Amino acid sequence: MYDFDEGGSEHSHNLYITTWDGQPVHTHEFKGVTSFDVGHDHRYAGITEPASSGIQHTHRYFTFTTVDDRHKHVIRGGTGPAIFLPGGGHYHEFSGVTSVDGAIPHRHKYSGRTSL
Numbered sequence: 001m002y003d004f005d006e007g008g009s010e011h012s013h014n015l016y017i018t019t020w021d022g023q024p025v026h027t028h029e030f031k032g033v034t035s036f037d038v039g040h041d042h043r044y045a046g047i048t049e050p051a052s053s054g055i056q057h058t059h060r061y062f063t064f065t066t067v068d069d070r071h072k073h074v075i076r077g078g079t080g081p082a083i084f085l086p087g088g089g090h091y092h093e094f095s096g097v098t099s100v101d102g103a104i105p106h107r108h109k110y111s112g113r114t115s116l
């Protein structure tokens with residue numbers, strides 16, 4: 001899901017970008033479980049925005065958590081730089097805090113690593 005901030009509407013399109021300025025692009029999957037706060041946690045999953053391949057880069061990400069305790073949160077941010085693996089490929093670390101929501105207003109922490 002790609003966020004383009006049009007007045008709070010939850011509208012998205014699938015984008016299939018294959019190159020950017022002549023460089024091939026790629027995405028990563030990410031998923032995890034938030035911290036346990038106010039008696040519950042949330043799960044989340046998504047795909048990062050595309051970024052150039054073959055050079056140092058980061059990715060932006062945006063998704064919603066699952067609905068737990070009758071509410072959900074927004075997760076958005078940017079990954080850290082690519083961490084290259086000796087056998088090829090790379091991943092990114094990410095972390096942050098969710099938006100505030102819930103009958104008792106609160107947020108959750110999250111962190112993890114993207115797919116290769």
